[in-house]
Amino acid sequence: MAETFGLDYVIDIPFADKFNQDVGNKVYLDHDMYETIVFNLCSNALKHTWNGRVTIRLYIDYKDKKKMIVLEVSDTG
Structure with missing residues (x-):
């Protein structure tokens, strides 16, 4: 879809083995x-971005000294 609209589509997700090692704990989710x-x-990012870029990032961050996994979807739309 991004190619059809002429958008840059960036996926920044670490390799599973490295990411799992960095997380260290089990993650429970539905x-x-x-x-x-x-x-x-x-x-929604693709639907509302007329030109520019859609970026998807998955990374580890810390808040109040607690580790968290962040999924970030951003666009220029």
Whole structure:
């Protein structure tokens, strides 16, 4: 879809082995709900961006000294 609209589409997700090693703990989530949320975020980013870029990033960050996994979907639309 991004190619059809002439958008830059950047996916910045670490390799699974490295990411799992960095996370260290088990992550519990509802896979179906997570898939629905990610699909919706990506779909909206593509739908509302007329030119520019859509970026998807997955990374580890810290808040109040607690490790968290961040999924970031951003666009220039």
